[in-house]
Amino acid sequence: MVQASNRLSRRSLLSAAGLGGLALLAGCGKGDDGAAVVRVGYQKNGVFLLAKQRGEFDKALLRAGAAKVEWLEFAAGPPLLEALAVGGIDLGGTGDTPPIFAQAAGAPLLYAAVQKLSGKAGGILTQANSGINSIADLKGRKLAFTRGSSAHNIAVVVLESAGLTLDDVQVVNLGPADAAAAFAQGGIDGWVIWDPYYTLAQQQNNARILLPGGASGTGGAAYALAHRDFAAKRPALLAAALDALAADGHWAEQNRGAMAELMARETGLSLELLRDTVERADFAYTPITAEVIAAQQTVADRFHRLGIIPVPVKIADAAWTGWKGA
Template sequence: MVWTSRSRSRRSFLTMAGLGGLALLSGCGKGQDDGRVTIRIGYQKNGVFLLAKQRGAFDQALLKAGAAKVEWVEFASGPPLLEALAVGGIDLGGTGDTPPIFAQAAGAPLLYTAVQKLSGKAGGILTPANSGLTSIADVKGRKLAFTRGSSAHNQAVVALESAGLTLDDVQLVNLGPADAAAAFAQGDIDGWVIWDPYFTLALQQNNARVLLPGGSIGNGGAAYALAHRDFAAKHPGLLSAALDALAADGLWAEQNRGAMAELMAKETGLPLDLMRDTVERADFAYTPITQDVVAAQQAVADRFHRLGVIPTPIKIADAAWTGWKGA
């Protein structure tokens, strides 16, 4: 299989650990003169972490629990967020199921601390309306785009296996969401594995057609709240308070989807009707890490090792933090 990319190649976690830019951010739970700490949260412009940043209840809960300050750091996707976590640039952040597998395989000191179990409805595999593809089997020999190391990577593997195919049977195109959106609009790729809001935006604006809905790909997958191991060891009370607050924001989002859509539209600049559509399909609830959660994530990791995508096997249980029992 051959990977191509229009965007700058993502450096490995081990390489990033030596870079000065991220090194300037390092030092989990940055200390204050009064002995309290500043907690640094990594987020993307979607979901509960964005809501937590904007709504303000999260910050208030952390300050009440003893934090000196809460700082928010924005990332375009999960892999760079975990690159920052790997070198101590952030203490807590959220990604889909695949980025932490790549990070753990590269030795990142991360911990799974809470999970969002996903239906998979907020994404899937798209194809141009005039591509002629009618099933995932038709992607054989064609250009299939997704972000390497993202949750879409796992979805691509599972979808292809359902048709008796592997990654070697397609032309893999490694593109971030923005670059892939441009390539899709120009007709340069035949299939695109992607999540919302890009998924719905392509349906509405780029004459896309759903080749395989996300809800039919595996069990829907998961998203995780991930913490730096040192932060969890030094400040387990603050981490639990953060997860309590995150779960409360997730519950608020579940119960106030209209308001959540308005917030997302304001933050992303995307149309409100589009955000209403995506929010209706989204999953927001955070729950504790259990043995079943660990087993499901282990299956994903084993799949990537079997395919040679990660060089050595990893044990998810070694990175599972069960100190949070739920809000």
């Protein structure tokens, strides 16, 4: 579906941030803080998945005083942020853009740790026979990405590098699975996407790389995000959780073959595909620094300047610097 506008109303902002169902979920309330149950949101990829499967994360938190670790699976970043916003989880991870939308919508999140990304695990694709040979050629054409995702920011940056804006293309707001189907059927001209969809499209759907990931300053970041109450009431547990995530990230970087095997078991994707994608992935978690805050502020300012989010966002107000690194 093509967006009617590239500007988001307050209601649309809530939806893009994953907070559209906030009123419904708020009634669920929070868990028993006195029980020191740490609730962690994860998706079937990356370090959070590894942390759940290896079990070292749980052991580390139990040693640090947690009574229990509960893992809750989410299909994507927006619903994970929704759960974080209403206190359904204490910790989770997403790319750089979703928390900006959530912060603009008033979610009580904190940036607790960062993964600096090379951007190699994604990029912009077009069909091999599309006749589109540069970003400038996308003018007037259909460009697909998931609104509120890291791909949204990449689209903005890349178009600006070619002297274009989102108003110069036909923006198609689709989740990865729907976009993959549309791309395979020739319904979109360009697609901003990440692995494993990025590699799958090249292998199965005659996709050609229009712009490789990491070009035009599109590396970006991913974040471990914490609920404000968890950070305020359990700072030692949060620090221990980040230590454990960093240790799992280091393990993944040193054992990429084993990481690919784990992801193949969990996702059902081929081991050959995942060996390829894992080689390009970034796993290391590091502390939130002034440099990290400034980089994320640049993204937030860009979205506000373009009117994509209706209110300015101050990243420093949501930065947690209580973790100094493992």
